Amino acid sequence: MTDQDWDLIHQVHVKGSFKTSQAAFPIFKKQGYGRIIMTSSVAGLYGNFGQANYSAAKMGLVGLSHTVAKEGAKYNIHCNVIVPTAGSRLTEDILPPDLFAELRPELIAPVVAFLCHESCQENGSIIESAAGWAGKCAIFRSNGALLRSTVVDDVTVEKVRDKWDQICDLSNAKRMTSAQESTGALMEALEGLKNKVEEETVDTYEFGSKDAMLYALGVGASVANPQELQYLYEYHENYNILPTFYIIPAMQAVFASSIENVIPGKTISLEQVLHGEHYIEFLGEIPLEGKLTTKTKVVEVLDKGTGAVVVIDAESYDENGQLVLRNQCVTFAVKAGNFGGPRTGTKTISCQPKPNRNPDVSLTQKTSIDQAALYRLSGDRNPLHIDPSFAAVSGYDRPILHGLCTLGFSVRIVLSAFAGHNASLFTACKARFVKPVLPGQTLRVDMWREDNRIHFETIAVETNTVVIAGAYVDLKSVSITMPSKPSSQSLKSDAIFEFIIEEVKKNPQKAKSIGGVFLYKITKDKKEAKCWTMDLNKGEVYEGEPTSKANTTLTVADEDFILLAEGKLNPQQAFMKGKLKITGNIMLAQKLQPLLKANAKL
Numbered sequence: 001m002t003d004q005d006w007d008l009i010h011q012v013h014v015k016g017s018f019k020t021s022q023a024a025f026p027i028f029k030k031q032g033y034g035r036i037i038m039t040s041s042v043a044g045l046y047g048n049f050g051q052a053n054y055s056a057a058k059m060g061l062v063g064l065s066h067t068v069a070k071e072g073a074k075y076n077i078h079c080n081v082i083v084p085t086a087g088s089r090l091t092e093d094i095l096p097p098d099l100f101a102e103l104r105p106e107l108i109a110p111v112v113a114f115l116c117h118e119s120c121q122e123n124g125s126i127i128e129s130a131a132g133w134a135g136k137c138a139i140f141r142s143n144g145a146l147l148r149s150t151v152v153d154d155v156t157v158e159k160v161r162d163k164w165d166q167i168c169d170l171s172n173a174k175r176m177t178s179a180q181e182s183t184g185a186l187m188e189a190l191e192g193l194k195n196k197v198e199e200e201t202v203d204t205y206e207f208g209s210k211d212a213m214l215y216a217l218g219v220g221a222s223v224a225n226p227q228e229l230q231y232l233y234e235y236h237e238n239y240n241i242l243p244t245f246y247i248i249p250a251m252q253a254v255f256a257s258s259i260e261n262v263i264p265g266k267t268i269s270l271e272q273v274l275h276g277e278h279y280i281e282f283l284g285e286i287p288l289e290g291k292l293t294t295k296t297k298v299v300e301v302l303d304k305g306t307g308a309v310v311v312i313d314a315e316s317y318d319e320n321g322q323l324v325l326r327n328q329c330v331t332f333a334v335k336a337g338n339f340g341g342p343r344t345g346t347k348t349i350s351c352q353p354k355p356n357r358n359p360d361v362s363l364t365q366k367t368s369i370d371q372a373a374l375y376r377l378s379g380d381r382n383p384l385h386i387d388p389s390f391a392a393v394s395g396y397d398r399p400i401l402h403g404l405c406t407l408g409f410s411v412r413i414v415l416s417a418f419a420g421h422n423a424s425l426f427t428a429c430k431a432r433f434v435k436p437v438l439p440g441q442t443l444r445v446d447m448w449r450e451d452n453r454i455h456f457e458t459i460a461v462e463t464n465t466v467v468i469a470g471a472y473v474d475l476k477s478v479s480i481t482m483p484s485k486p487s488s489q490s491l492k493s494d495a496i497f498e499f500i501i502e503e504v505k506k507n508p509q510k511a512k513s514i515g516g517v518f519l520y521k522i523t524k525d526k527k528e529a530k531c532w533t534m535d536l537n538k539g540e541v542y543e544g545e546p547t548s549k550a551n552t553t554l555t556v557a558d559e560d561f562i563l564l565a566e567g568k569l570n571p572q573q574a575f576m577k578g579k580l581k582i583t584g585n586i587m588l589a590q591k592l593q594p595l596l597k598a599n600a601k602l
């Protein structure tokens with residue numbers, strides 16, 4: 001097609017219609033009445049092979065007519081389009097003679113005449129007519145699809161591809177008659193996007209005992225501690241799930257809900273994201289297996305300068321739709337700050353400072369070099385914890401431990417010290433991850449009891465670095481589980497232990513600050529020395545050499561150890577004579593005195 005063919009056709013149809021309308025419009029306006037009919041074509045509406053110029057010009061008339069209709073409406077000037085299929089000089093030689101005969105213009109002219117009549121209120125319409133038939137054409141639009149999640153998202157080709165069916169689904173299409181109508185729907189969608197920070201996403205997590213036991217191993221539970229068998233054996237009479245396991249469904253939901261575009265103008269990549277803080281709270285009876293449905297939403301995005309803090313709330317519902325669990329995940333996106341957002345928020349659950357005194361109890365456990373490799377099997381497959389090159393991109397010499405693994409270790413240890421391993425006493429926990437932990441490092445958990453709240457801080461022993469701070473576990477009640485019958489041998493020492501147990505029950509707070517008790521039995525002839533160790537946290541009594549059992553099982557601070565001695569021998573003399581060996585500082589029964597003074601026999 002030559003340019004001349006293109007231009008000539010446009011001159012005739014578009015320019016010709018424009019010029020005649022332009023000439024008539026002021027007269028129509030003055031008289032307060034006018035009817036304009038633009039003559040389009042099916043070749044324009046639907047296209048026709050070989051008629052690019054004609055089709056474009058004829059469709060151009062539709063656009064012209066729509067605007068004239070809008071501009072003329074208030075002066076009673078209507079403009080419509082007729083789309084005839086007509087037998088004319090142009091079509092005479094291309095239509096079969098029978099059809100040509102039935103496409104007489106006379107069969108269409110009455111439709112045009114009616115559109116011109118003053119009684120006809122039609123305006124801005126497209127009427128197709130031929131062979132004694134007429135029908136209205138209109139422009140319809142599908143409901144369409146949103147191609148981004150927030151106003152700061154980019155639209156990618158992949159997102160378009162993924163939404164294509166929805167974009168093209170005309171089953172709920174709506175007729176569009178004005179640009180305002182069309183953009184109105186877009187504005188609504190845009191408002192939705194602006195509020196997207198508050199929008200929820202939903203994820204379902206299905207789990208059984210295997211998931212919970214794998215998790216328990218991941219956070220250091222071990223059959224070496226008989227009390228922890230309940231977390232590792234589904235047929236155990238007290239089979240139980242570590243409370244921090246219920247962070248997993250929330251984290252799966254967090255990972256499913258992208259946070260990459262929550263900061264205006266920036267994209268957060270996984271390499272930048274550290275777990276900053278976490279909060280978990282039990283709100284109802286949580287199932288030991290089954291399905292939890294978790295709704296997550298980003299509740300605030302804070303600008304910390306060096307980084308951005310993204311706070312995500314996650315609420316989990318059981319299969320009956322009951323809200324049973326709440327998590328709040330605070331992520332710290334390194335180098336994503338300085339975007340002009342608020343520094344402090346209102347929705348983040350705050351950490352709590354530790355009490356200003358020495359810890360009541362400290363317990364220590366070494367993590368395995370494979371700790372992250374094991375923990376990640378519970379769901380968080382972030383390569384930061386396993387892939388040395390990914391860790392290097394994030395600025396670490398080697399993969400670091402999941403923050404939630406360190407938290408799982410710590411809470412398990414808190415439960416062992418203050419809840420007698422009874423997970424059902426747990427109600428809530430909050431912690432901030434202040435420094436990374438490397439798999440293989442030893443964790444020491446310092447704990448302080450304030451009523452039913454156990455404050456704790458976790459320290460990487462090798463580097464003496466605080467790794468979790470401002471943390472606490474809330475318990476329904478603090479439990480110091482005492483054995484029904486102490487396992488120590490002699491009647492005399494049984495009596496002493498039973499006495500201590502009774503006193504501890506009366507005064508658990510004081511017992512906590514003491515931590516543990518050693519009982520030495522030294523015979524008068526100094527030939528026999530026996531030792532029992534009682535862990536007041538666990539209520540357990542061990543028999544054995546002070547240097548072996550005592551040091552491995554009673555992991556309270558040295559100065560909290562109390563010595564009791566039977567007979568008149570000063571036990572310190574016995575140590576000096578090499579009859580007893582013990583490491584650490586030794587204090588005679590000073591701290592136990594308040595507990596013991598009531599017992600005259602002792």
Ligand SMILES: CCCCCCC[C@@H](O)CC(=O)SCCNC(=O)CCNC(=O)[C@H](O)C(C)(C)COP(=O)(O)OP(=O)(O)OC[C@H]1O[C@@H](n2cnc3c(N)ncnc32)[C@H](O)[C@@H]1OP(=O)(O)O
Nearest residue numbers: 254255274275276277304306332382402403433434435436
């Ligand atoms: C969808 C994806 C979800 C992904 C979820 C997570 C997936 C997991 O796989 C990832 C992990 O488990 S990562 C491992 C665990 N986390 C860590 O090791 C982080 C340890 N913390 C740090 O290194 C620093 O605190 C650090 C680097 C976080 C901050 O240190 P600095 O930049 O030096 O910050 P600082 O100068 O101390 O403080 C600046 C402001 O930031 C606040 N802040 C500091 N640490 C924070 C933390 N951990 N969490 C939240 N906010 C924190 C400070 O309070 C300060 O703000 P303000 O002045 O307003 O108080």
